[in-house]
Amino acid sequence: MKKFSKILSFIGIFFCFSFQAISAEKIEYLKTDWSFKGLFGKFDRAALQRGYQVYTEVCSSCHSMKYLSYRNLAEKGGPEFTEEQAKAIAASFEVVDGPNSDGEMFTRPGKLSDKFVMPYENVKAAQAANGGAYPPDMSVLAKARGGGVDYIYSLLQGYEDPPVGVNLDDGVYYNKFMYGNKIKMANQLSDGLVEYSDGTVASVEQMSKDVTTFLMWSAEPHLEARHQMGFKAIVYLIILTVLVYFSMKRIWSRIETEV
Numbered sequence: 001m002k003k004f005s006k007i008l009s010f011i012g013i014f015f016c017f018s019f020q021a022i023s024a025e026k027i028e029y030l031k032t033d034w035s036f037k038g039l040f041g042k043f044d045r046a047a048l049q050r051g052y053q054v055y056t057e058v059c060s061s062c063h064s065m066k067y068l069s070y071r072n073l074a075e076k077g078g079p080e081f082t083e084e085q086a087k088a089i090a091a092s093f094e095v096v097d098g099p100n101s102d103g104e105m106f107t108r109p110g111k112l113s114d115k116f117v118m119p120y121e122n123v124k125a126a127q128a129a130n131g132g133a134y135p136p137d138m139s140v141l142a143k144a145r146g147g148g149v150d151y152i153y154s155l156l157q158g159y160e161d162p163p164v165g166v167n168l169d170d171g172v173y174y175n176k177f178m179y180g181n182k183i184k185m186a187n188q189l190s191d192g193l194v195e196y197s198d199g200t201v202a203s204v205e206q207m208s209k210d211v212t213t214f215l216m217w218s219a220e221p222h223l224e225a226r227h228q229m230g231f232k233a234i235v236y237l238i239i240l241t242v243l244v245y246f247s248m249k250r251i252w253s254r255i256e257t258e259v
């Protein structure tokens with residue numbers, strides 16, 4: 001049975017490494033417990049719906065999410081709005097379509113198949129409106145930045161008065177979590193900025209957490225399916241290891257050992 005315990009300890013080491021890889025981080029970001037982290041992690045539906053609300057009401061006037069369509073809001077594994085709700089959300093936006101038979105573009109209410117409407121016509125227009133800085137598209141931002149969700153969550157709460165000796169130009173703000181501490185996005189959140197329909201108190205912390213959860217989902221819409229698959233694969237590997245161990249025992253049992 002000694003060998004068997006060796007195998008078990010190998011499995012143990014494997015687990016330790018996979019957890020360590022997640023926690024390897026240099027900057028001390030603000031901590032919060034994410035429901036989607038870990039082997040069994042799942043998105044909190046209510047948080048995703050609230051996060052969508054924060055995105056639409058606050059962030060969407062500057063940041064696009066060009067890879068999302070309104071139908072994604074009703075898909076399994078996401079905020080799981082009902083189809084009716086998603087349709088109503090889509091219809092509340094004006095989408096440019098066309099050209100019509102006169103060769104002109106026209107606007108119509110959004111449909112489920114439409115992509116999220118963009119706040120600006122193009123990158124130049126976005127920069128012109130934001131003091132030269134481009135508000136990055138947020139579809140996959142949670143995956144594109146080192147620190148991921150912890151970075152975004154912290155950044156939204158990281159605004160401070162600049163320390164003495166640090167001078168900021170107009171339209172530049174001090175944020176302890178931004179690279180170089182200078183950011184061209186003003187503080188966007190203040191307590192009670194949105195009104196959640198589920199009665200959750202809209203503190204800055206809560207809104208940061210909700211919108212970041214929403215951004216995590218948009219960056220990794222299949223996270224839940226992936227976690228399930230990962231769990232199955234691990235169970236499968238453990239069973240396989242045990243079987244291989246016993247068949248090895250059997251094959252070698254005919255050979256006399258000297259010990």
Ligand code: HEC
Nearest residue numbers: 058059061062130133134135136152155183184185188211
């Ligand atoms: C008034 C326009 C505006 C609004 C509203 C806005 N942002 Fe921004 N945001 C910007 C600009 C401009 C930048 C680029 C700043 C820079 O590069 O210095 C930015 C940068 C960011 C970054 C940093 C990205 C990076 O490069 O690391 C994050 C994260 C972010 N915004 C999240 C949000 C979230 C979440 C919301 C909604 C709660 C929001 N923003 C609302 C304009 C805006």
